[in-house]
Amino acid sequence: MSHTFSSTPSSVAVSLVYDFHNIEPKWQAVWENSGVFSVPDIPLPEQPKYYVLEMFPYPSGQLHMGHVRNYALGDVIARYKRAQGFCVLHPMGWDAFGLPAENAARERGIHPKEWTFANIDTMRLTLKRLGLSLNWDREITTCMPEYYGQQQRLFLEFIRAGLVERRESWVNWDPVDQTVLANEQVIEGRGWRSGALIEKKKLSQWFLRITEYAQDLLDGIKSLDRWPERVKTMQERWIGRSEGVKIRFPLSCPPDALEPHLREVTVFTTRPDTLFGMSFLAIAADHPLALWAAEQNPQVAEFVAECQRLGTSIESVETAPKRGIDTGLRVSHPFLNTDFPVWIANFVLMDYGTGALFGCPASDQRDLDFAREYNLPVTPVILPPEIEKSGNQDHYCIEAQAYTGNGRLINSDFLNGLTTHEARRVVIERLEKQGLGESVVHWRLRDWGISRQRYWGCPIPIIHCATCGAVPVPEDQLPVTLPEDVSFEKPGNPLEHHPHWKHTNCPVCNQPAIRETDTFDTFVDSSWYFSRFTAPHALTPTVSEAVHRWLAVDQYIGGIEHAILHLLYARFFTRAMHRTGHVDIDEPFAGLFTQGMVTHESYKDQDGHWVYPEDVERTSTGAVHRITGEPLTVGRVEKMSKSKRNTVAPAAIIERFGADIARWFVLSDSPPDRDMEWTEAGVSGAGRFVQRLFRSVCGVAAEKTALLSCKKDLENSLVKKTIESSVTESCKTDFIQKTDKKSVQEQKTVADSLRRMTHRTIVAVTEALEHFTINVAVARIHELTSALIATEDHFKNKTKTSQHEEQQREMAFARFECARTLCLLCAPMMPHIAEEMFSRLCPEEGLVVCQAWPQASQEWLTVTRVTVAVQILGKLRGTIEVSPDEEATRVIARAQADPRVARFLQGKKIVKTIHVPNRIVNFVVKDV
């Protein structure tokens, strides 16, 4: 990437204030015009690639601070990797379909498209103002046919690959949003967006068969070694593999009227070893047999209806007692000559297992509660080891607590004496042999229902024909575009109400037919956008060489809130795209980083209304309203949210402080994976530092000009040698003609220590960036800046004799190297100011974004003196200064001789000495 630009003309007076209003847009324009950030669809084979991606935003209106943190973090990685020589893909797009657009349409009469694009424009402007190193030429907007048309293509291929099903099923119906929700979108029985109580409804829905990949998705987690542990655990539990047994219980005297398929009940259990402890069989209220029983008996019907009314809301779950009703039916036990009653119980869930279980009250707390409620027998079958040891087994019985642990089997016929583990095996063998059951793996994960009765989403490319059924739209008719002339007057789906959009002809028989009016769940849109970014404008969903070269995403960054839904869907989608030949990997995100939230204090006025931070003035005792002076209550520090009004708008912050200061602050205080508190004091503190850094580096630039103006020829060698980075002894002698060795020596010590500090900082910042501890990188840059400032006086105070000129040059060199290094080190976090300082400091070198990441030179990393801690019995008693290669015996002797140490050693005998070279000497002593 070659580029030219004109550096700051030397005639312009050096301004000592970082004027971001002018400087930041200037460099943004330079970057844009030089195209430094764009990368080819197919990167050159000899250059290593790096794909860094932040979760793309939903265009809700305004960028918020969470976005700023997310994208600043991603940009640090992108710029750092670029400096390290990687070809960096760092794209941005918009997750642009979704319900809020439709709500805006209903509430304010704006068309969803108009609303969405206006928001995108606003947010894009703020993003650009942040100076992120993004590939804007790869921008994706999911609500544009260029994107969603390809998604429809993928869907048709998934159908052919057997990954799609249309099923009549009970769905979660959100009565407020008037749409179906996936299980994942129902939180505590309420819609994740509307908060409305979810109803059960039976509808024909499209499903993606994610369960087919359940095992694979589970196994794949093991390979994700750069994912946070807790995200992996959450996914594991969500997939929820459990190994158990399906056991068939035939009804002992089935009524004649009962249909044959209802004449046995299948239960799922993970504890077949407790089979002999059975005292009842319980089925869910919406189990087919329960429904049949309800038809026979009004009392049962009433109970079933009551269970359905209570639903699954959290209140009903926690407060409802274990309740049930006896159906009067009985089932035979596989191994016992008795039969057991079939109850309908409110704690049995139809959508887990088979919707039926056998109750063993002794070994399950719920079963026990139920048994106590209805006076059902409780037979202990597992003897706890401690009871066994105590020898009290004859009197062992279950009281209020079920025993759920392991032990030895009792009261269990052929299982008696076996351990729970053995019993499980034996019972399964027996059941399988007798054809009464088989081991099965049960998954918590359900297939992914993707139909939404919504307008603002990707149309499902299907045509319903009375004779041919559901027919995929032929590829040459894609994309199926959304009509724009829709009305939001009526509730429900506007596509349904559109006068003619849904009317078409069947692609097979050409008879009049109806388009599918449901649209895709928007999680579909975000399940493959990262693949699309590799060739965003292709006429196929992906281009094989591009995805092959770019995927997987090396570093994905986003909020923990997507730990399950989005990440699981994306992992599944990638597998589905692999099967259909669109990508050649299974795991889309090699590295995942989940950043913490941005929090802020919240404020309430006397009437209990939330007050925005910009209207608040902090006083020594509390807070008052900036305008009215009314005292305010300072509330908790919590996640920024519109409802609490504890938000600060990024656009306003950038206007006041500039992008770099905002970025610097958001990166500086807290480790990126923890929550950070946004404070006014914090951001202005960041501002002070930035100005300090700027003044200081500009000062070095001025010194350099002053010093080199007399000896022009020096400039080239100075700069050249610094760029080459390994600053050698011979290079130094270019600057020091050793006229007066002694006085030079003194100055040299200061200069040398600055140079050592500079190189140490390179190592520390590099390490910190590798470890994602950006806050530590920031701290190290602070330190180096302070070190640079500390040498200012050293430089100025020396008189200008010829002798001191050499010292000054030594110092100037150290300061120049330090300042140049600072520019490079802070560039990932504060790219604008880095460019500005760099252009003043070394205008001949071009852009910072094109500079290689600084390399620490070993010469300056070796230390000449180290402080060694001296301990007695592990307690610090003193420190000594040694040279790194000092002999161990000498170090120990000196440690012993330290006055403070010596005092503690008095009257003691050293029994052992631990010496960790250049770190510590520890004397193990005892009294004489």
Place this chain on the structure above:
RNA sequence: GCGAGCUUGGCGGAAUGGUAGACGCAGGAGACUUAAAAUCUCCAGCCUGUAUGGGCGUGUGGGUUCAAGUCCCGCAGUUCGCACCA
């Protein structure tokens, strides 16, 4: 209930098992200034002492180790996730 994470000064936090509190914020003192702001310098875990010093300190109780914020086992608090999961 199950699972995961977290717990270090007034606050955010730093610390390959090796000098706890780097760096920053807030605070204090001083310099510069007519003054303020800005800037610069210094101080700052707690207790004790005039001081050199001494004692105690990383939620809590144990353990391992010459040495523990760090490793192991318990407990508490807290945050998040899942949950009548058979």
